Amino acid sequence: MCGICGIVAVPEKIGINDSSAIEKMMQAMFHRGPDGKGVFRSDGILLGHQRLAVIDIEHGKQPMYSADKRFALVFNGEIYNYLELRQSLTQSGIVFSTFSDTEVLLQLLIKEGKHALNKLNGMFAFFFVDTFTGKWLAARDHFGVKPFYYANVNGKFIFASEIKALLKHPEIQAEVNQQGIGQYLTFQFLLGQQTLFANINKLEPAHFIEGELSGAQVPARYWDLDFTVNEQVSEQLLHEKLTSLLEDSVKLQLRSDVPLGTYLSGGLDSSAVTAIAAGYLDAPIKSFTGKFTEYHGFDESEYADDVARYCGANCQHIEPSQKDFITDFNQIIYMLDEPVAGPGVFPQYRVSAEAAKQVKVILGGQGGDEIFGGYARYLVGYLEQALKGAIFETQEEGKHLVSLESIVPNLPLLKQYVPMLNQFWKEGLFESMDKRYFRLTNRAPDIQSLLSNDTLALLDQYHPFSQFESIFNGANTHSYINKMTNFDLQTLLPALLQVEDRVSMAVSLESRVPLLDKRIAELVASVPPGMKFKGGKTKALLKEVLKNKVPQNVLARKDKMGFPVPLAQWSLQGPVAEFIQDVFSSQRARQRGIFSQSALQNIGRLGGVGARQLWGMLCLEMWHQIYIDS
Template sequence: MCGICGFTGKLPDSKEVLTRMMDRIIHRGPDSAGQFITDKAAWGFRRLSIIDLDHGSQPMFNEDNSIVIVFNGEIYNFMTLREELKAKGHVFRNNSDTEVLVHGYEEWGTELPKHCRGMFAFMIYDRNKDLAFGARDYFGIKPFYYGVIDGNLVFGSEIKSILEYPGYVKKVNTEALEQYLTFQYSVLPETFFKGIYKLAPAHSILFKDGEVTIERYWEPDFDIDENANLDELVDKIDAQIQESVQAHMISDVEVGSLLSSGIDSSYIATVSKADKTFTVGFDYDKFNEISYAQDLSEKIGTQNFSKLITEEEYWSVLPEIQYYMDEPLADASCVALYFVDKTAAEHVKVVLSGEGADEFFGGYNIYHEPVSLHGYQKLPKGLRRFVGKAAEMIMPEGMRGRSFLMRGALDVEERFIGNAKRFSVKERKKILKNATPAKAPWKLTKPYYDKVKHLDDTTKMQYIDMNFWLIGDILLKGDKMSMRHSLECRVPFMDREVYKLAKTIPTKYKLAEGTTKYALRKAARRHIPEATAMKKKLGFPVPIGLWLREDKYYEQVKASFESPAAQKFFNTKELVKMLDQHKKGKLDNSKKIWVVYMFLMWYDVYFVQEKVSFN
């Protein structure tokens, strides 16, 4: 696990610029550093040593130094690929997965990513062809940012390294801001920094003669087997999860496991037989999962390390969180991840985590919605539209049944944009000071819905989450919070072999007996206690709503909402009104408040204080 950065072309001070770019991401790889600099390219690398500790340094070259690579991630099938490439005549000088990519590019060229099983973001410079070629893994586990600045391609594992490139001028992307208000994360290809882009998962990038070419090399789909036998399916799931976990355990250093009270992390921790597990909770009974994790750890014979997060600690690290996230993210559980990763990093270099199980196996509670709405949606669409509009106009916000009538009036393509939906188009226009060309959210999701229009509504929702929520929120915070503490986080559910099986599961085996991801739960019950396997999905519960009603935090957020930065982007009276409604208990506006507050926190770090650094 590492950090990569670099640029094509030559600057008068290429070495100094590259060093600054590398220094901004030193947390991703504090063990060592490497550079490759010519008149045509400057590649930089920060290393966190995990595999082939003695010989895995980068940049890495082929035999004649005509191909050079910097690579962030792990290739779990690298030993298989290594033998295949050796049989084709390639000669290896070390045992790292990085060298497999070098020779893989020699053999397969731009088809290389299709051969890889793992999490990865890499950039290759081909000196003979004078081109740069890179790729991001299938599901977007590892980040990859890029921009074309003064005719040169500039790239990095994190945006902050690109900010060190001298030709880049920082400017807020207000269209990204407007979409963020709805999604709670950065959803557009162009980031919050104008001119800097995210390479999408399962895409490659080629830069030659000043031109960028982006191509998709793989696309998730569904091949549902309605005739599948449940018991046989559960056997296959359990076998595949165990195989994936073992593949993700490959390491020359100790591997631990994150552990909450839920099925996903419990399943992974038990199957992995990790010696150490790590858990956090808050000093509120309903927001504390530590006792659950400790009980399971005792049952499976592993040592549990836990951290109770105080509210003072939580609020104090918010600026640091937004710095390491690069872009605003309003997921309150980021802080929980920050502290559990910090705790883990005190003991191990690698942890396993349960991300992806909900999207692959149908785990979110919202996936029940099509079932809940089924009776209501038998009514004529016109009648439902009328009832929904009437409920919106007549029933007070927050009144029981209002959301059901409004959401049921809409088709899934209109109502579901992913696991989070904060401000409506009308609401975000009301609080923003200046208009932007931002599209309605459903226009962003429509191309994805079009690809799965033949499937049932629950599977459609999974597909949307896989292409939006999972990438923009879940995996991103998992990477950024772990790497902030120089910790490698591996996600065995997020594996192409696991997905090959998950995509065949019919909805009747995802939603059954009043629960979600039913088939996965049955597989997990073979290893973990029944109560844990059947426990309702919680996520990382955080008491934000309670805190925002306390005078101390109310005043803190209010000051931010009335600040010069807030006045630049928002109608601040509307922000304070929203905050006051929550403080008085009239409405639970906590999630909306948090979206705005986290943007303002991020803006202060990157545009007001500017050169702030927490390294």
């Protein structure tokens, strides 16, 4: 796990400022790789690398280049199937000088170029260049676990693992992307390649970009999920295949030359990863869970403890405080580069910081909700579909996936989501699938009363539904559950993985996500929807194969939490309330013009504002202060 950066242009455009900038860019990402650094220089090419040593600690240094220095590579991540790839390359006559996955990737790229992407199982972002021809290739992994940002400036292609590193280059300025503000207020993440910074893009998951010293081509996709259903598969065979893939993915991701552990929330996904991992280790695995005990409904550590006892793990509890929130908040926003997702990033950061004191690699359960259908809003969507089908006798998916009779036993999951149901059913009932799911993901209505007239005009000018619709209806499927999960895989998941990457790398901890194995995703995409979302039961398929791997009370949970934070309660009184008041009462915040003056004046008395909305406001304001004002 590392930080990579680079500057590429025709030789006459590379000057002394670029040589100085590459060092500053690396220093800005020191946290990503404190174990070593390196720079590669060639005509028109500057590559930088900060290393977190995990595999072949002694010899895996980067930038790595071929013996004749023709080919050079900077790489961030892990190739989990590197031993299998190495064996195949050795059989073809290639001789290796290290035992690192970096050298395997280098040799595979030399041999096969962009076609090597189809053989990789891992999390990765890399830049590979042929110094003789000046041709280069950059790519990002299938789900976007590892980041890759870039800017085209004055004939230079400049890239880095984090935006803060790009901003160290004197020719890149921190300017606000107004359309990005509109997207953030709508979804609390950005669609496509946009960032909140004007003229700075992100390479999307499962995409590559090629170029020469004179410039870059348009990014292209190298992998996508195929939702063609395998109607012939039996449930027994499917369960056997999925069990085998889950076990193999965890086993591959346990490859490490340094101590490792797991995140363990007590939810199904992290419990599954911890339990499977524990079965492959001789000593009890170290696991880490966060909790808040001040208020009811913010502590699921009893489930984490049950899992730990069940599989013999050593579970450690971390309880972040209001003081921690105030101490950490600015650092979290700085590390994120741009705000995304919800307040769960705060306890994630705290848990990662504690875990980093004992392990260098950590496995988590990220991705399970998106692949297996775990969000409550999927059930909300199907509850409406079942009502629509019963009333109008419609069959939008070819046949009824979920009937009213079958969905009833699973509806208690929605008990804590009654406010969302009230909002969801206010208007547009029984509209098309895309319009209804847009309403389930659109956060703008929850915050509109807090926005200034200028910001409301911006939202009117920006029409997010058209871009939403193209993604939602882009998959080769008529299935509602497949459309919903595919949208989340392409949009929400990369945002959550941005959080996963930043909070772990901020403390020099490598985070791995075994459920995000492309083989698992491909198998589940081919499963008949009725089997995957049987009776509207979230994660029906995953729960079936985990019956003998995790405690029964974890399988039967109906109180999905998702690392909740008592931010709404903290905001009413006490040190966090005072901190929030200070942020929004500042002259900069009042002159910003994003939120209405009445909202800023009454921020401590906005009882109707939930933690998610308050977090979105707070993050956006502090992001401006850290990155734009300064």
